[in-house]
Amino acid sequence: MSPSPPSLTSGPIGSALMRMTGPMTIGLLANMLFNLVDTFFISMLGESELAAMAYTYPLVFFVTGSSMGMSIGVSSVVSRALGAGKPEEVRRLTTHSLLLGISVVLLLLAVGYPLLNPVLRAMGASEELIPLTRSYMIPWGLGIVFIVTPMLGNSVIRATGDTRVPSLVMILAGGLNAVLDPLLIFGWGPFPSLGIQGAALATVAAYITVCFTMLVLLICKYKLLHLHSVKLTRMLASWREVLGVALPAIFTNQMIPVANGFLTAMITQQGKAAVAAWAVSIRLEPLMMSPFFALSTVMAPFVGQNDGAGYEDRIREGLRFCGKVCMGGGMAVWLLGVALSPWIAPIFSDEPEVQELIRLHLLIVPFGYGAFAWKLQFTSAFNARKKPFYSSATFLGRFFLLILPFAWAGEQLAGLTGLYVGISLGNIGSLGLAGGLWILMKRRERTLS
Numbered sequence: 001m002s003p004s005p006p007s008l009t010s011g012p013i014g015s016a017l018m019r020m021t022g023p024m025t026i027g028l029l030a031n032m033l034f035n036l037v038d039t040f041f042i043s044m045l046g047e048s049e050l051a052a053m054a055y056t057y058p059l060v061f062f063v064t065g066s067s068m069g070m071s072i073g074v075s076s077v078v079s080r081a082l083g084a085g086k087p088e089e090v091r092r093l094t095t096h097s098l099l100l101g102i103s104v105v106l107l108l109l110a111v112g113y114p115l116l117n118p119v120l121r122a123m124g125a126s127e128e129l130i131p132l133t134r135s136y137m138i139p140w141g142l143g144i145v146f147i148v149t150p151m152l153g154n155s156v157i158r159a160t161g162d163t164r165v166p167s168l169v170m171i172l173a174g175g176l177n178a179v180l181d182p183l184l185i186f187g188w189g190p191f192p193s194l195g196i197q198g199a200a201l202a203t204v205a206a207y208i209t210v211c212f213t214m215l216v217l218l219i220c221k222y223k224l225l226h227l228h229s230v231k232l233t234r235m236l237a238s239w240r241e242v243l244g245v246a247l248p249a250i251f252t253n254q255m256i257p258v259a260n261g262f263l264t265a266m267i268t269q270q271g272k273a274a275v276a277a278w279a280v281s282i283r284l285e286p287l288m289m290s291p292f293f294a295l296s297t298v299m300a301p302f303v304g305q306n307d308g309a310g311y312e313d314r315i316r317e318g319l320r321f322c323g324k325v326c327m328g329g330g331m332a333v334w335l336l337g338v339a340l341s342p343w344i345a346p347i348f349s350d351e352p353e354v355q356e357l358i359r360l361h362l363l364i365v366p367f368g369y370g371a372f373a374w375k376l377q378f379t380s381a382f383n384a385r386k387k388p389f390y391s392s393a394t395f396l397g398r399f400f401l402l403i404l405p406f407a408w409a410g411e412q413l414a415g416l417t418g419l420y421v422g423i424s425l426g427n428i429g430s431l432g433l434a435g436g437l438w439i440l441m442k443r444r445e446r447t448l449s
Contacts, residue, residue, distance in 0.1 A: 009311055021163075024158075024166070025291045028293055030171040031173060032287050043348045044186075047349075048128065049195065051275045054264060055125045061256060062112065062257040063109060066250050069246050070242070070250065071101075071154070072383045073243065075300045075384070093242065094156045096238035096242070100238075100243075102148060106145065146210075146211040149211045150207065157218075158301055159304065165217065169214060173210040177206040180202035184199070184202050185198040245386055246388075252395040259404060266407060276354045280349070281358060284337075288337060293376065300381075300383065318381075330369040330372070333370075340362075344358065371427055371429075372398075390438075390441050399426075403422065
């Protein structure tokens with residue numbers, strides 16, 4: 001099967017985006033259940049293990065953020081090649097991009113492993129929690145290649161306009177992880193009881209299966225991997241093209257766990273219960289935001305294909321449609337989170353203080369999710385148009401100019417409640433930043449044309 005035609009360049013925009021977003025949301029929910037399922041089972045081990053998981057989040061995202069950045073670069077160049085009607089270029093970019101992505105994350109892993117303990121101490125982890133965190137991070141790191149390869153493969157398939165297959169792949173990963181988690185964490189049946197380390201091994205084992213499934217799909221179904229095309233000069237040309245978008249995205253994604261590390265350090269000052277509640281909250285947020293994350297992954301091929309075909313009006317209409325969906329949906333998610341918080345909190349902790357802090361988070365932070373969601377659509381559009389520096393400015397501005405200063409000021413004024421208010425205000429302000437940068441980009445394009 002050859003790469004599918006650029007179907008996103010014609011037809012009704014809203015129905016096309018929603019048709020693709022549905023399967024993508026289901027897939028992302030399954031994928032995000034990795035973290036939620038891990039958190040649920042680990043919470044049964046005790047408060048120390050749950051707190052240790054809070055310190056794994058920035059470190060895990062530090063590595064996966066690089067592959068996410070690579071996925072953004074791959075999606076941009078592949079979707080634009082499809083929009084321009086160049087299937088052979090799509091095959092070349094796919095093959096070379098997988099090799100590049102694997103090389104990048106292995107390099108980051110080699111550099112980051114010796115720094116693990118110093119980084120944990122810098123985030124405020126106690127000597128009691130460092131061994132627990134390491135017991136998760138080391139096996140997870142050893143399996144990183146199997147985690148990254150399906151992520152990159154999914155980005156290629158999404159770029160063609162197909163979100164059904166990537167969704168099924170992510171559901172497979174989530175299902176396998178959910179089955180293996182209790183077996184390896186608690187030692188059910190013939191399996192050993194490995195505690196927090198078992199959660200990492202369950203993730204790696206699930207992704208090994210998914211990795212080989214993805215490779216079979218790319219080779220046999222989509223026919224997008226051609227190892228005979230791996231010639232140095234052509235590969236370097238592909239790498240330059242992908243890295244033109246991917247490098248700013250990688251840098252941006254690397255800064256996200258740094259910012260989350262600063263937030264974790266702030267919350268550490270509020271005590272172990274606050275850290276345990278934060279470990280739950282930062283895993284609930286992706287779950288609550290999953291429809292909007294799915295929409296942003298759909299916007300990338302939509303904008304890329306239409307930009308490659310020169311259909312500017314469709315891009316503008318798509319962003320307007322996304323704004324309506326994000327603002328309305330964001331308000332619904334916030335109200336639902338508030339209403340369900342008395343039942344959600346006890347699922348993850350038996351400690352009354354931890355439950356109270358989880359409810360506090362759900363009351364305040366999700367209020368800004370609608371604006372944050374619309375901002376995501378702008379950043380996705382920036383990358384798809386090969387304007388990654390505008391996307392990076394939006395992401396970095398959200399954290400370092402808005403969320404972190406507001407959170408710090410809020411904490412000084414009102415403790416953890418003020419910190420949460422600062423995060424919410426930062427998310428709301430990020431939409432204005434994204435919209436302003438979009439206007440600036442369009443003005444510069446008109447001036448240069």
